[in-house]
Amino acid sequence: MEACEEEARARGRTVLSSDHLALIEVGRAQLIRVGRPLRIEMAGWRYGDRIPAASRSGLMSRIFAGLPPPPVSGYRPYGLGRADPPMHWVLSPFQDAAWALTTAFTTVPLAPSCPACSGPAALRPWSFHELRVVSSRGAHHVAARCGLCDQDVLHPLRDARPALRLGLSVVDPGSVDAVRAEKAAGQVEHVGGAHGFLEYLAQEGLDLGEMSLDERLALVMSLDEDAEIEALEREWRAAEEIAAIMDAELTSVPGFDAFRRAVLSEARE
Numbered sequence: 207m208e209a210c211e212e213e214a215r216a217r218g219r220t221v222l223s224s225d226h227l228a229l230i231e232v233g234r235a236q237l238i239r240v241g242r243p244l245r246i247e248m249a250g251w252r253y254g255d256r257i258p259a260a261s262r263s264g265l266m267s268r269i270f271a272g273l274p275p276p277p278v279s280g281y282r283p284y285g286l287g288r289a290d291p292p293m294h295w296v297l298s299p300f301q302d303a304a305w306a307l308t309t310a311f312t313t314v315p316l317a318p319s320c321p322a323c324s325g326p327a328a329l330r331p332w333s334f335h336e337l338r339v340v341s342s343r344g345a346h347h348v349a350a351r352c353g354l355c356d357q358d359v360l361h362p363l364r365d366a367r368p369a370l371r372l373g374l375s376v377v378d379p380g381s382v383d384a385v386r387a388e389k390a391a392g393q394v395e396h397v398g399g400a401h402g403f404l405e406y407l408a409q410e411g412l413d414l415g416e417m418s419l420d421e422r423l424a425l426v427m428s429l430d431e432d433a434e435i436e437a438l439e440r441e442w443r444a445a446e447e448i449a450a451i452m453d454a455e456l457t458s459v460p461g462f463d464a465f466r467r468a469v470l471s472e473a474r475e
């Protein structure tokens with residue numbers, strides 16, 4: 207971070223700045239300086255159109271690369287012209303995304319395994335709108351009916367999150383305007399963050415089809431935040447494990463000290 211800060215001061219050109227965020231060009235790279243990372247302000251940048259399209263490249267595109275891309279083949283489910291969707295889709299509010307949802311959920315399961323039949327947790331694409339967040343034994347889960355065994359099951363949110371996130375980006379493709387993104391982030395902020403928003407959805411018992419576009423956008427933000435916290439925790443854990451190994455553990459392994467001395471003296475020669 208210090209190296210980035212030095213680069214930004216020495217050679218940087220500020221492209222865009224707001225109260226707590228700045229986009230800085232350094233040569234061919236781009237850096238974002240974060241003051242206080244406010245959820246609402248960040249949402250306009252990340253999910254909205256607050257950043258000029260031309261600047262969504264380089265480092266920015268790598269930061270945004272975590273988001274699944276929109277499907278390549280568009281959203282007209284049944285080819286050219288208007289056809290009536292097959293019967294299963296009649297109850298789905300996501301008929302326009304039928305083709306893309308079908309592609310998604312015949313490619314990836316909702317979760318690695320079904321607690322009832324232990325097969326992959328297959329999801330019938332026309333029942334995507336029935337997915338709900340539920341709170342059970344202190345953790346959030348996704349309630350779904352298994353496409354293989356037809357049982358209603360609960361998947362830990364962590365297991366179902368990537369496929370749920372993929373499905374959400376299929377039904378609501380493209381970026382929204384920044385004001386809308388900030389409004390959705392405001393909803394997340396209002397209930398105390400990602401965890402609070404998931405809890406709100408669980409309490410209300412809303413399925414995806416019953417949520418407003420803004421609520422689905424807030425769900426997307428909550429899922430991303432949850433994923434990022436998990437990734438950070440994993441990094442910290444790994445760093446702590448390495449620190450613990452360096453501190454003590456390996457030095458107590460018989461022979462390791464001799465090995466280290468040998469390697470170091472060879473390296474010096």
Ligand SMILES: [Zn+2]
Binds near residue numbers: 321324325353354356
């Ligand atoms: Zn099953």
